[in-house]
Amino acid sequence: MSVVISSRPLSVDTAELGGLPEIRRPTAIAPRDARELSKLFFARLQELEEGTRAYQYARNTLIEMNMSMVRYVARRYRHRGDDMQDIVQVGTIGLIKAIDRFDLAREVEFSTFAVPYILGEMKRFFRDTGWAVHVPRRLQELRTELAKAKEQLHARLDRDPSVDELATHLHLPEEEVIEGLVAANGYAADSLDTPTNPDSLGPRRTLADVVGDDDPALATVEDLHTLAPLLRQLAPRERRIIELRFGREMTQSEIGAELGVSQMHVSRLLKSTLSTLRTGMLSDSEPEPDPGSATPTP
Structure with a gap:
């Protein structure tokens, strides 16, 4: 056994240490x-x-x-x-x-x-x-396996591995690998006040500044996209009533005068039509295309 012992004076009394050497490193x-x-x-x-x-x-x-x-x-x-x-x-x-x-x-x-x-x-x-967000134990263990596989594949490929390469390396389905990668995001949580550009000389930006939010207009677009083919399937008179009521914002009495029917009859037709449209909007099946709305072949 070779040990490097300091030749400098001991910082404690040699006799008190009982002959223990002062080890330099x-x-x-x-x-x-x-x-x-x-x-x-x-x-x-x-x-x-x-x-x-x-x-x-x-x-x-x-x-x-x-x-x-x-x-x-x-x-x-x-x-x-x-x-x-x-x-x-x-x-x-x-x-x-x-x-x-x-x-x-x-x-x-x-x-x-x-x-x-x-x-x-x-x-x-x-x-x-560990784990700012609770996830099942199997995903906690999968996170460790994915980290190890990433390191091994990066050394071999000289780049970050793809999902299918990780799945092949670990002999796992791609869906399970994706689930593990998503779950790994729950291991640590960052504050929304964390700067995204700490080394930049420009304006300070935090995570809160770049986190996306729900756009209510997107839901409106989806609803209109679903509603359009349902409107085309209505009878002409029902479609006309919807146009007058919600397009031109006419009252039921005004619509009745326009169509030559009573206000009570307009109310029943409007109620029935709205019920049909609501059912179609909530249905999972795709509405049938309107043959009359198809673009003619030149």
Whole structure:
């Protein structure tokens, strides 16, 4: 085992440390060497008084020497899309808890003891901070698989993969891949005040400025598109009554005088005609085309 030891004076009393070396770069120590050194530091840590400079030195060195274990566990979750630095930080909390609770008398490897603590903190982090919108577990798992497949295919194709390429790679139907991609949007939520052009020198724009809204005129266009063939199917007199009532906004009495019928008769015809049109509007079937409205063939 080769360990780089500082030649500078120790920041703590050498005698108080019981001969423990001052390690110049604890994070650079190989995992195999860290395991052997950790036993030495743990043995001395149990003899030191908590709160002393020597205790803090031994504890901090143990943390830094075993950070490779945290990074190793964190790599399992590199495809989740979370910031790896955040995952390493919460894993470090688990490592510190393991160091504070480890006892050499257990006669188990420290890594065996520490990994469950590290994993526990990471899973708690994902539980507390992940998925701004609740989605089924199968879609949560599919999001991870899609992220991994995207990374692999991007490296192979040198571009973002398409839906059918993702489906082929994962042996899934395209519909399920699309469902997973849509569900992945619920993992994190952005504020509507988030700027869309933070690096631009122009006017500040937020997400709220570019989010679309329902246009009521579109519903009117759809209704008129559905109504047009129904109007063409009406009898000429019924179509005339609709035109006079809603096109020229005449009263029923005025319509009766125009057509030479009573106001009561106009009311019955209008009611019946509107009922026919309403039924046609609510029907799922397509209205039959009006032969008279067809464009003649030249």
